[in-house]
Amino acid sequence: MTAVDLSPQMLHRLAEKAYALGLSDRVIGVRADLNDGWPALGTIDLVWAAASLHHMAEPDRVLAGAFDALRPGGLLALTEMDFFPRFLPDDIGVGRPGLEARVHAALSPAPAVDWTDQLARTGFVLEARRPFSVDLAAPLPPAAARYAEVCLRKLRSHLDEQLPVEDLATLDALLDSEGPHSVLRRDDLTVRTTRTTWAARRP
Structure with missing residues (x-):
């Protein structure tokens, strides 16, 4: 298996995981930016793209x-998220209720892309299109809290002047990893x- 990723950190984690599972001889990491073209991988049987195509400048x-x-x-x-994950209850115990809903409304995300037409234009023959719901209930493992923190921090970086000062302060309190309201402590x-x-499938 060959894994292509732009991030050296992700490729390093992949190599560590493959080593821990005794699969180092079967897993190869290749650093490449697909916006610059595909690396020379030879002919392959399966391409698995998870939550990555929407990042491409020219999908x-x-x-x-x-x-x-x-x-x-x-x-x-090909797998893509239909909307950015939600993590918080409506009332988080600090600030006004409904913070996460206001965060997403302020960013006005574009509707999810249906890649069916693009696949057909490229020459692929569609074999299946299936939606999957992700609904993980509390309590969740610590990795979920770290995931929530990363996602909320990404949203916060786009929110200056998009929300009231009170909401921004509440979001900052959630993202203060040392603070009492840290998302990591919830x-x-x-x-x-x-x-x-x-x-x-390619015909």
């Missing part, structure tokens, strides 16, 4: 690269979103 060109890399009959499995976090997976 159609990346899909064309996947099509060219696959052998005839090879499969592309035991009521959930993970709520939906994902869609497309399976498409």
Whole structure:
């Protein structure tokens, strides 16, 4: 298996995990930015793209690269989130209730992309399109709190002047890892979103 990623940190984590599982001889990491074109990987049987295509500057060109890399009959499995995950209860015990809803409303996210047409234009034959609900209830393991913190911090970086000062202060309190209201200290976090997976084959 060859894993392609732009992040050296992610590739390092992959190598550590493969080593721990005794799979180092079967897992290869390749650092590449697919916006610059596909690396030379040879002909492959399966391309698995998870929550990555929406980051591409020219998704159609990346899909064309996947099509060219696959052998005839090879499969592309593409998964994307339909909306950014939600983590918090309506009333978090600090600030006004409904903070997370206001955060998402302020950012006015674009509607989820249906990649069906792009896949067909590229030459793929769609075999399946399936939505999946993600609804993880509290209590969750510590990794979920770290995930929530990363996601909320990303949202916070786009919110200056988009929310009232009170809401920004509440969000900053949640993201203060040493503070009493830190999201890392909460035991009521959930993970709520939906994902869609497309399976498409090169004829």
